[in-house]
Amino acid sequence: MNLNELNRRVSAARSEVEGRGETFYPGSSRIHLAAFPPKERWNDWVELDSRAWPRRVEKRYMLVPTTCFNCESACGLLAYVDRESLEVRKFEGNPEHPGSRGRNCGKGPATLNQVTDPDRILYPLRRAGARGEGRWERVTWDEALDDIADRIRKAIEENRHNEVMYHVGRPGEDGYTTRMLAAWGVDGHNSHTNVCSSGSRAGHHWWMGMDRPSPDHANAKVILLVSSHLETGHYFNPHAQRIMEGKENGAKLVVLDTRLSNTATHADHWLAPYPGSEPAIFLAVASWMIREGRYNREFVRRWWNWQEYMEVAKGSSSASFEDFEVVLRQAYEEYTFEFASAESGIDARTLRDVAEVIAGAGTRLATYNWRSAGSGNLGGWQVARTMIFLCALQGALATEGGTFPNSWNKFVPRPPRLPHQHPKQWSEVEWPKEYPLALMEMSFLMPHLMRDQGGHVDVYFTRVYNPVWTNPDGFSWVEMLTDERQVGLHAALTPTWNETAYFADYVLPMGHSSERHDLTSYEQYDGQWIGFRQPVLRAARERLGEEITDTRQVNPGEVWEENEFWIELTWRVDPDGSLGIREFFESVKRPGEKMTVDEFYGWIFENSVPGLPEAAAAEGLSPLEYMRRYGAFEVAKKVGQVYEDPVPDSELEDVHVDSAGRVYTRAPAPPSPKAPGGTKIDPDAEGRRRVGVRIDGEILRGWPTPSGRLEFWSRTLHDWGWPELAVPTYVKSHIHPQNLDRDQMPLITTFRVPVQIHTRSANAKWLDEIAHTNPLWIHPTDAARLQIRSTGDLVRVETDTGYFVAKAWITEGIRPGVAACSHHMGRWRPEGQEGQRMGMSTVRLDREGSEWGVRVQTGGRPFASADPDTLRMWWTDLGVHQNLTHGVHPDPVSGMHCWHQAVRVRPAEPGDRHGDVSVDTARSFAVYRKWLEKTRPADRHSPDGTRRPWWMLRPVRPERAAYTLPTSATTAS
Amino acid sequence: MEEAAADLRGGEAAPVELIRALAVMSEPPGPEHVAVAEALDLAPVPDQALYAKIFLFQLYPYGSVYLGPEGMMGGEARSRIGGFWSAVGRTPPSEPDHLGALLGLYAGLSAEAAQGQGAPSRLARRAAAALLHEHLASWCFVYLSRVGELDGGAYGRWAALLREALMDRMQEEGRPDALPVHLRDAPGLADPRTYGGSSFLDSLLAPVRAGFILTRADLVALARDLELGLRMGERRYVLEHLLGLEPRAVLHGLASRAERDAEDHLRAEADLGVVARFWAERAAATAELLGELGDRVPPSVPGADPSSVIQQPTSS
Helix, strand or coil: CCHHHHHHHHHHHHHHHHHCCCCCCCCCCCCCCCCCCCHHHCCCEEEECHHHCCCCCEEEEEEEEEECCCCCCCCEEEEEEECCCCCEEEEEECCCCCCCCCCCCCCCCCHHHHHCCCCCCCCCEEECCCCCCCCEEECCHHHHHHHHHHHHHHHHHCCCHHHEEEEECCCCCCCHHHHHHHHHCCCCEEECHHHCCHHHHHHHHHHHCCCCEEECHHHCCEEEEECCCCCCCCCHHHHHHHHHHHHHCCCEEEEECCECCHHHHCCCEEECCCCCCHHHHHHHHHHHHHHCCCCCHHHHHHHECHHHHHHHHCCCCCCCHHHHHHHHHHHHCCCCHHHHHHHHCCCHHHHHHHHHHHHCCCCCEEEEECCHHHHCCCCCHHHHHHHHHHHHHHCCECCCCCEEEHHHHCCCECCCCCCCCCCCCCCCCCCCCCCCCCCCCCHHHHHHHHHHHCCCEEEEEEECCCHHHHCCCHHHHHHHHCCCCCEEEEEEEECCCCCCHHHCCEEEEECCCCCCCEEECCCCCCEEEEEEECCHHHHHHHHCCCCCCCHHHCCCCCCECHHHHHHHHHHHHCCCCCCCCHHHHECCCCCCCECCHHHHHHHHHHHCCCCHHHHHHHCCCCHHHHHHHHCEEEEEECCCCHHHCECCHHHCCCCEECCCCEEEECCCCCCCCECCCCCCCCCCCCCCEEEEEEECCEEECCCCCCCCCECCCCHHHHHCCCHHHCCCCCCCCCCCHHHCCCCCEEEECCCCCCCCCCCCCCCCHHHHHHCCCCCEEECHHHHHHCCCCCCCCEEEEECCCEEEEEEEEECCCECCCCEECCCCCCCEEECCCCCCCCCCEEEEEEEECCEEEEEEEECCCCCCCCCHHHHHCCCCCCCCCHHHHCCCCECCCCCCECCCEEEEEEECCCCCCCCCEEEEHHHHHHHHHHHHCCCCCHHHHCCCCECCCCCCCCCCCCCHHHHECCHHHCCCC | CCCCCCCCCCCCCCCHHHHHHHHHCCCCCCHHHHHHHHHCCCCCCCCHHHHHHHHHHHCCCEHHHHHCCCCCCCHHHHHHHHHHHHHCCCCCCCCCCEHHHHHHHHHHHHHHHHHCCHHHHHHHHHHHHHHHHHHHCCCHHHHHHHHHHHCCCHHHHHHHHHHHHHHHHHHHHCCCCCCCHHHHCCCCCCCHHHHCHHHHHHHHCCHHHHCCCCCHHHHHHHHHHHCCCCCCCCHHHHHHHHHHHCHHHHHHHHHHHHHHHHHHHHHCHHHHCHHHHHHHHHHHHHHHHHHHHHHHCCCCCCCCCHHHHHHCCCCC
């Protein structure tokens, strides 16, 4: 046989093997550069039992994919299910997942700890005494469901829709719950986003109409991070692996971080600016690029809304692009390197060098701001706005190696029975008139707004969310949650105990990532994928031929999953369909019967995911079977510059082009497999929908902004009371030196510790062993000045509302004059309550009027449990819960909580113990009032009598009429 | 999923799937290899012990071992190969010079060349040709000959098939006149009279310097032929010990091995051109030096300090 014949024979063999859905080239081969069990052997994978060594004992596994739920990256996991015991033995990466590509951080495998956690909640509980008293009784799911459903039904029947609220931490899913709330007709979606990413989102949204970036790190020439992305952060694992690829390909990494984070140690250029000065640096870079002509003129001319700016802001309707360039140069000439140097404390020459690097990136500039400065400072949203300014100057948007907007790299498929109605009532507690431009719900102000408004929420769900611990001013939350006049019923949906659940009426155990269904899609590279989270024991048993109709049949105890819970609850809210809600949870094939989770996802995979049915059919599987087998599917790759796509003729009918070049059509929008969402752009006066923009005579898709272009100048900001902030600019932070007393210093709180994830991971023993405390970072010069002698000394950190006692860590890894303390530690449980003994201190809560105290009784210590490892616990220091001492600092524009604190640091007093906290909630309320004064409320600044710009994003959008301000409230429109 | 296999177009395109499949066979064998081995007529899949014997103990399948002046994995040779991956727009894997990785890359580039059109296709084809000449042909033929020598079974047949496939590609691409950079810059064997015994031993174990591959099996065979005791250890230790026992005979034995390999390399000159000539000349020079050193050692110096033998100045 000659070589050609042999080649054909190999090709044929490959086609035949792959046609069976099996792997021809083995996963462990360097052809694929990875080592994973080949997928055709996932049903019966054999490994030697490491514990039996040196004997060779074979263990047989079923490998079942699911999706990690420990952060929002949604990385793929493979559960190794023991075929004999049908227990999960370990979790590793899923090589079929396009985002994580088989790789995981420590939190993925640690899912096993959470599943086997001896302290997890296994049964529904109802409080037996007063709320917060710590007495619980086990109840049946039916009892809990009926009680909660009765209250919801009554609220809806009595037109009190706004008294039903769902408060979510990390959603970990796309669209299921917002669909449900729309079906219920309640404007009750309350997220945690304003304590997390709203600052960054706002900066992106007002440029692009989309609120997050999706940098193409792997192909970038320069990666610019205002975050600690190589160790923590959003999409940490998928991004970190691509950042490293970019670096291996020669990309330069520029990191702005006041701390020497692990990420900073990998940087080619690490800048440690005074916190809050980051926009000044970016503006200086932008100004230099403009002055030097180092920007992409053609891109700016084509895609910026410079004409609108010149016309409205400068009163020049006939200005040329060259006129605009002159104005642009003048507008930014004050932002010199010397100016930025004075603000940031970084040498002007260094800034100039970094500017040269950034300008050299051209269209391959990948930028990301996650939390960090964007969530720490008054005006922090300008971090992202000025970062995108740099991309927009270079045309590095949606280009290879550039920065994409999230929506183009994300795919949320359309679900069955999509509710057509919108809530009729506006939730003033979530979307108060003082913050009309807030990117997301003002969730962290809930106790303050409830008090101000005399509000009442009759049914309040916290779902994998822990506001008492996560949010600033946690004791105000405790005060609200324990006041039944404000909160009628509180149901905590959580897999594990948390500080908020202690103040619930029901604690309802929900599954971890291997015990529940969810569908996810996140922007992690230039492509689109969906990931399927599934209860792996259910999938395993079904492979063995069993029929599972309820996930509780396979989960430990009576742990449930939310999807089935919400279906069941909705049916009990509207048992006969008379409220018009039940229909959205009825089977499509068998109306009148309950929709099952299988049918819900089966319908989506069959009808709304392009390419999936074909890929499944090629392997002789149904789309649902395919997703149960592989756990993920890549819908598209190389999406590219959507804004440059020409609009096809089929969408152009009776076209109208307005004076700004926006193109409107009477042709209906083609059907889309994606779920509806995004910004809402009004039709023209004659009802045509906007379809694109005309650029140089061509009709192109453009951007989902009011202008259809990139909004260098935001008419929204201009018209809603913030004209001075309508173009990218610099806002001095609340912790700017000029706002501090002589004895104060800024405290940075917004960083995670690697391997831990907020409130979620305190029950993972492997992670706790690695990271369990949060010392106060302080520079040696500051330590000397403050008479802190050595690392480990106790210090009092005083905020506006109280103080906390931490251990000092004297380190040169922090900029002099700045202190830092991660907000990831300091979990606690009140004496007498259940809790996570591995990661929570036992504390005494003291209260006298508005004065609260936390006194640590015991830290960590070994304990006997079903897990012998708990007797090996060697660490005692579990950190301090500093967020209790933070007053609320809502940015008046973006609504983001500005986390950084102005503090006084001094040696602890005799009797102080590590972890002690003292707070006066009356002082907290005064801080809230002070920040409220910074706002420009809708009733005084709305240009059109509405509460909020219609076009802006909103997770659950009420009907249009609900946007109108009550007439009595409007005074200045 | 990998890109689809390229069809052969009039015999010009590379046999992409064949090369991929051959690449897989350089990996530790397992049940996953059954389909590939059957397609290649190499079934049954060799067992792990044979794989370990060939690839872990005798002939490490890494280009840097044969191209680097240190004769070890890593170093500048691996960096240079890693640089090539980057230059063609690929992220270098952690072991960019593994034979399997290089063949996979070659197959990928060839597939791109066959499937694409215009400039990208030409670029991919040029990159594939450069990879073949610079980073595969520069060492593979020497390496594969030795694999064939060590194993008459499946791996011997694999090596012959791979050699044939690569030779075919060389003929298709044409033989450049210039030496691959790895070889162009490679220093020769270190003369112990100038550089000392230690450098001499190091260079003798670096194929690109000595012009031939000295395996553990070669040393065992040499000891057996000379009826010398063999001390177990890594190759340098074994060699040093053998030279201490019977330096003259050992040097002559090594010279014979180098001479034989020089002849083998020269026979490939018609197909491989400058590359074969380079290896032949290196091996011949080594044979000459070893013979000369051996001649200068008295017939039997039992218990002599090996370093004194090989470090003894001969020209002053």
